[in-house]
Amino acid sequence: MQINKVMVIGAGQMGSGIAQVCAMNGYDVILHDLKEEYVERGLQRIGKQLQRQVDKERISEADMDRFLRRIHSSVQLSNAENVDIVIEAALENMEVKKNVFAQLDDIAPDHTILATNTSSLPITEIAAVTKRPEKVIGMHFMNPVPVMKLVELIRGLATSDEVFDTVKTMAEELKKTAVEVNDFPGFVSNRILMPMINEAIYTVYEGVASPEDVDEVMKLGMNHPMGPLTLADFIGLDTCLYIMETLHEGFGDDKYRPCPLLRKYVKAGWLGKKAGRGFYKYE
Structure with a gap:
């Protein structure tokens, strides 16, 4: 072909x-x-x-x-x-x-x-x-x-x-x-990436650390080129939420439950870089 x-x-x-x-x-x-x-x-x-x-x-x-x-x-x-x-x-x-x-x-x-x-x-x-x-x-x-x-x-x-x-x-x-x-929900890339981003959001939601400090830990401690919350803003928080909902529905496992703070930001229109605001503010 x-x-x-x-x-x-x-x-x-x-x-x-x-x-x-x-x-x-x-x-x-x-x-x-x-x-x-x-x-x-x-x-x-x-x-x-x-x-x-x-x-x-x-x-x-x-x-x-x-x-x-x-x-x-x-x-x-x-x-x-x-x-x-x-x-x-x-x-x-x-x-x-x-x-x-x-x-x-x-x-x-x-x-x-x-x-x-x-x-x-x-x-x-x-x-x-x-x-x-x-x-x-x-x-x-x-x-x-x-x-x-x-x-x-x-x-x-x-x-x-x-x-x-x-x-x-x-x-x-x-x-x-x-x-x-x-053909499984999230395939490989998002099945691994999105729960990591969701857990990073939980650490902010629970007051463990600020978005800046969460990102610094992952960049300097885990050698990630970009912190998970910066990456979430780049992807779009609405997209992150949709994928987490797809994983949660597809597997029926609460370990994929979207963080309430993610839902709140999406409802507020804080969708990340494309909206000018997410976990960070953009010009």
């Missing part, structure tokens, strides 16, 4: 990053979102990222122009009728993803692989709304996509070996390291 043309659904930070690395590694890319302004914002983000690479003399101006020409904008899901793989990077919400995959199943050719960049939701459940569950797979990139080397490849219950091997080859062509993961 050969992949030449890629459609990325969602032109936000993750989707634009996926589109960028695909274009930089020879793929023809359709970047899709609900509105032209969303796609344009994603293209501008890609342009800025590539310009930084030019400024650092890692790529040439000609390279940047060539990469950008490979990316085509879309606001019509019907553009999936000519692609070899769709990588969905839409909102982390099961109903949204099911709706998108049901539509893609009707539009995309029979050979097209349907991949999702979900960070925690069950691949098998998403695949169940299609007539091609063997061609549905999780392809979880890390943020920021152009920098981070890992991609979790998550098999659904029915994902075929051929599809897995094809997507693994693609990930390697994107200069990523692909790790095979089975």
Whole structure:
């Protein structure tokens, strides 16, 4: 199975990053979102990222122009009728993803692989709304996509070996390291990371230490490049809460219960860096 043309659904930070690395590694890319302004914002983000690479003399101006020409904008899901793989990077919400995959199943050719960049939701459940569950797979990139080397490849219950091997080859062509993961809540990355972040929030909630001191302990004592509360602000506290709720529901184990302080911050709109305030304040 050969992949030449890629459609990325969602032109936000993750989707634009996926589109960028695909274009930089020879793929023809359709970047899709609900509105032209969303796609344009994603293209501008890609342009800025590539310009930084030019400024650092890692790529040439000609390279940047060539990469950008490979990316085509879309606001019509019907553009999936000519692609070899769709990588969905839409909102982390099961109903949204099911709706998108049901539509893609009707539009995309029979050979097209349907991949999702979900960070925690069950691949098998998403695949169940299609007539091609063997061609549905999780392809979880890390943020920021152009920098981070890992991609979790998550098999659904029915994902075929051929599809897995094809997507693994693609990930390697994107200069990523692909790790095979089975379909459990949170996969590997967020099953380990989010409880750590949640426990860090509990230490603040219980008055054990300040956010700054919690982060210092983990940076200086555990050699983490970024403290867990800074990382939570970067990810988005709403996203952290959603993933913790997914883990709690999926395993039925109270060790995954979201900290009440996390819920309070999300209800207050303190979502982290994107909102200007989370555990820290941002200009």
